[in-house]
Structures are given as C-alpha cells and as structure tokens.
Amino acid sequence: MDPLLLEWAGLILRWLHVIAAMAWIGTSFYFIALDASLRARPGLPPGVAGEAWQVHGGGFYRMMKYTVAPAELPERLTWFKWEAYTTWLSGFFLMIAYYYWNAELLLVDPAVRELSPVAAVIASLALLVAGYLLYEALCRSPLARSDAALAVAGSLLTVLAAWLFSQIFSGRAAIFHLGALLGTIMAANVGHVIIPNQRKAVAALIDGREPDPALGREAKQRSLHNNYLTLPVVFFMIAGHYPLVFATGRVWLVAALVLVIGFSVRHFFNARHRGEASPWWSWVVASLAVAALAWMTLPRAMAGADGEGRGATLAAQAREIVESRCVMCHAAEPVWEGIPLPPKGVRFDDPRLLRLEAWRIALQSAWTDAMPPANVTGMTAEERALLARWAASGSDR
Ligand code: HEC
Known part of the structure; x- marks a missing residue:
C-alpha cells in the first residue's frame, strides 16, 4: 500500500479510536457513578430501586432505576454497546495499519527474537486470542465465585502476558499488546456477556418472569472488571509514545505497577461515588507505585559514559553517529x-540543529534503545553511551 495512504488511514483510524474510547469510558464512568448515587426513598413508583437527581445543560434530570420491568416498557430503549464495539474495531484496524504493516520496524526486535514479519503477526493474533480465552476460562472456573480471587488471578495473568509479550516482540509492541489484550477482554465482556445477559433479563422481565439471578451476577462481575481495567488499558495504549516506559525497564514489572496504580485510583472514586468514606490511602498506594515506576525506568548507568572526548570532538563524534544511524530515515528525503x-517530522539532516535535538536524540537512542527501531542500523552500546555524554555536556565548544 502507498505509505502516504497508510499514514492517512492511521490518522483517521486513530481519531475514530480515541473518540469512540472517550465515549465508551465516558458512559461507563457515568453509569458507575449514577448507579452508586441512586438512593431509595418511600413513594418511588413500583419496581424502582433508587433515584438520583442531577443538573446539567440548563435542566434537572430525575434518574430512576427499575430493577424489575416497568408496567409499560417505552417504545425506545437505548442500549450502550456501539461505543465499545467501535473502539475495538477501530483499534483492530489501527493495529493492522500501524503495527502489522510496519511489522519489521515496530513489531519485531531481533535483539529480543528473530522473527519474520509474518511470523510476528501470526504470533500477535494467536497470543491475543489465547489471552482472551484464558481470561474466559478463569471467569468460568470455580475461582469466579470470589471477586477477589478472580481479580488476583486475572492480574497475575496480565503480568504473565506482559512477560511473554516482552520475550517475543519489541518493548514498544509488548506494552501495546497488553493494551490490546485488555481492550479485547473489555469489548468481549460487553459483546459476549453483558449485553446478551441484559437481553435475556429484559426478555424475562417483559414476560413477567423473574430473570435468572446468575445472569445479573455474571454481567456485574464483568462490568466490575471493565471498571477497574479502564485506567490501565489507556496507560498501555499511550505508553508506546514514552520510551522511558517501554525501552528501559521490565515490561512485566511496568504492567504490575500500572495495575496497582489504576486499581487504587478507581477504587478511590468507586468508594466515593457510593458515598462511603473516601479511602485516601489509595492515593498513597498509587503515588508510591508511580514513584517506583519512575525510579525503575530511570536510564541505567552506561558503561563508557565517562569516556574521553570533550566539546567539539564530542560533538563531531555525535554528529557522525546520528548521520550513520539515524539520517537515512530522519531527513527531508529519507x-x-x-x-x-x-517519521513524525523528526529530521537530523541539518547538523546546525543537532544541539537543539540533543534531548530527543538521547531519550530515544541513548537513555533508551527505542531508536533506531529494531536497531535496524546496528547501533552499538558505545555509540549510545557517547550520545548520552554529548547530550549531557550541553555544549559543542
Ligand atoms: C529505519 C528508520 C529509522 C531510523 C534508522 C531511525 N528512526 Fe527514529 N523513527 C522512525 C519511525 C518510523 C518513527 C515513528 C515511530 C512512530 O510512529 O511512533 C521514528 C520516530 C522518532 C522520533 C520521534 C518519537 C516521537 O514519538 O515523537 C525520534 C526523536 C527519533 N525517531 C529519533 C531517532 C534517532 C535519534 C535515531 C538514530 C539513533 C533514529 N530515530 C533512527 C524511524 C527511524
């Protein structure tokens, strides 16, 4: 495919993906908070379990939740599912247009595993399907009788998946796959469990039967998973732009810490929306985990970083490295x-501008090994150390 067409496809798909995800997470957060704020009071219509008043857009909303069917069902009933499906579908096509089409540069890292682009794409699809099936198996196992036991097992599965991805793909693709796996699980929870169970329950209510309580329990458990996964999944999706996260540390440890951060922050808001005492400790836990994450991903001390060469010599050596390792892609005409x-409009073909770009160069190729992608131009550890020293020296004279 024409690379420019691909670039446009990527932009439009990303736009759609972000908008759909905002709509999905927005409705999800809204209904979690609404559900938690419903209060019972005498005098509510029959079948109504609770009521909440809200003000927005110049008017008052009186929200009521029927837990059994109202005497008369309205003609129009709004279902919330296309936000989830659109997010997943646009994400899937974006993954193809971005990671699969550029598999050689973005998916594979020969330093991790020598894979042909086709093998990497097959591994990617197979692992996403396998990860989802394992999650389903956990949810249908006896473990699922306890929300807490299932949460621990699911978190361990996520950390294990992170480790496995990092043994197969580039660091960046590994962290992306984590987001893709959790996103797939969340969309499948909506499509395969929450909506079908709701349909069965509505059908039962319309027939005047009591819906099977197991349906509601199952849907509620999956909703709870989606609720707690929203913050981590978004982190994993944007982390690909931050090489300090994916190209220095251990991806499984990053995953574990991000789950801790996401879960504790969600827990805080869930408790608050339910009107319980705010668990301020969850911010302490989240802050400690953020600090641990930042500390863990600090650029490692580099061998040879205190080598010879100062000022102009150092600058000349740095320029030579960038010219031989980066400029074939990062020039006006690659x-x-x-x-x-x-790529990304980043150019290093004007040596006069190199000093201005020093920080970005070091971030991508000295403090981390995010660039060159898959180390296609064979950069050595000594060259990275020299770039780090040059960037830190702050002067070319
Ligand atoms: C094989 C081509 C290639 C080589 C060689 C290469 N890059 Fe890149 N670079 C890319 C691509 C592709 C992207 C865009 C990645 C993306 O889509 O996020 C990129 C993005 C970047 C960015 C922007 C990152 C961002 O997210 O804004 C910087 C900075 C960068 N490269 C620096 C370097 C440096 C420094 C070198 C040499 C050490 C280098 N690149 C070598 C292909 C290359």
Missing part, C-alpha cells in the same frame, strides 16, 4: 524504503 517522509 532513503529508507517505505519511509517517504521524515
């Missing part, structure tokens, strides 16, 4: 096949 324009 010579690397399949890269028609400088």
